[in-house]
Amino acid sequence: EAGVTQFPSHSVIEKGQTVTLRCDPISGHDNLYWYRRVMGKEIKFLLHFVKESKQDESGMPNNRFLAERTGGTYSTLKVQPAELEDSGVYFCASSLAREGTEAFFGQGTRLTVV
Amino acid sequence: QKEVEQDPGPLSVPEGAIVSLNCTYSNSAFQYFMWYRQYSRKGPELLMYTYSSGNKEDGRFTAQVDKSSKYISLFIRDSQPSDSATYLCAMSAASDGGYQKVTFGTGTKLQVIP
Numbered sequence: 020e021a022g023v024t025q026f027p028s029h030s031v032i033e034k035g036q037t038v039t040l041r042c043d044p045i046s047g048h049d050n051l052y053w054y055r056r057v058m059g060k061e062i063k064f065l066l067h068f069v070k071e072s073k074q075d076e077s078g079m080p081n082n083r084f085l086a087e088r089t090g091g092t093y094s095t096l097k098v099q100p101a102e103l104e105d106s107g108v109y110f111c112a113s114s115l116a117r118e119g120t121e122a123f124f125g126q127g128t129r130l131t132v133v
Numbered sequence: 134q135k136e137v138e139q140d141p142g143p144l145s146v147p148e149g150a151i152v153s154l155n156c157t158y159s160n161s162a163f164q165y166f167m168w169y170r171q172y173s174r175k176g177p178e179l180l181m182y183t184y185s186s187g188n189k190e191d192g193r194f195t196a197q198v199d200k201s202s203k204y205i206s207l208f209i210r211d212s213q214p215s216d217s218a219t220y221l222c223a224m225s226a227a228s229d230g231g232y233q234k235v236t237f238g239t240g241t242k243l244q245v246i247p
Contacts, residue, residue: 054237061237062177077234123179127176
């Protein structure tokens with residue numbers, strides 16, 4: 020069974036540009052999460068989808084970030100326009116359990132804004 | 134003050150040693166307690182989780198939760214070089230709708246020397 024897959028693995032963009040990250044969760048996992056790790060800091064929650072609905076987006080930093088999960092399958096996270104402080108590793112995770120306890124993580128997308 | 138505190142290390146031990154990794158937390162609402170292992174350039178991998186207080190053992194790994202002290206531990210017996218990784222504690226509390234929101238520690242980097 021395929022795990023959680025994220026694309027691209029690494030992205031370097033200039034400040035002001037737009038970047039879209041993609042996450043393909045494990046098939047059948049209704050719960051999908053986005054997290055971000057800024058260098059030297061802990062992994063921080065961004066948002067949680069249950070199927071196609073946003074259950075909790077309290078961790079989204081500002082309105083430059085837009086997450087979608089069309090049809091309750093894959094998800095995208097768009098940053099527009101990107102700022103220097105958006106650099107970090109963006110992780111996607113999926114789980115069957117609503118508790119999020121048995122979440123499977125993707126390998127992450129390393130975003131560098133220059 | 135961070136909700137979850139974890140010593141970043143690095144922690145170096147000889148092969149075969151018993152490793153003790155710890156986290157403290159301040160949010161008494163945390164109900165699930167998890168330990169993740171993360172190899173370099175990979176996503177976090179769930180090792181084990183416990184609900185509320187108590188111990189849980191899985192092979193060479195033992196997780197302990199002391200809710201009265203707001204303190205959790207992960208013990209690794211007979212440590213192996215392949216255990217060299219960053220270990221992340223994570224905890225979750227119920228959010229609106231009954232779903233759990235996960236908070237991570239910064240991670241402790243462990244090196245097991247052959």
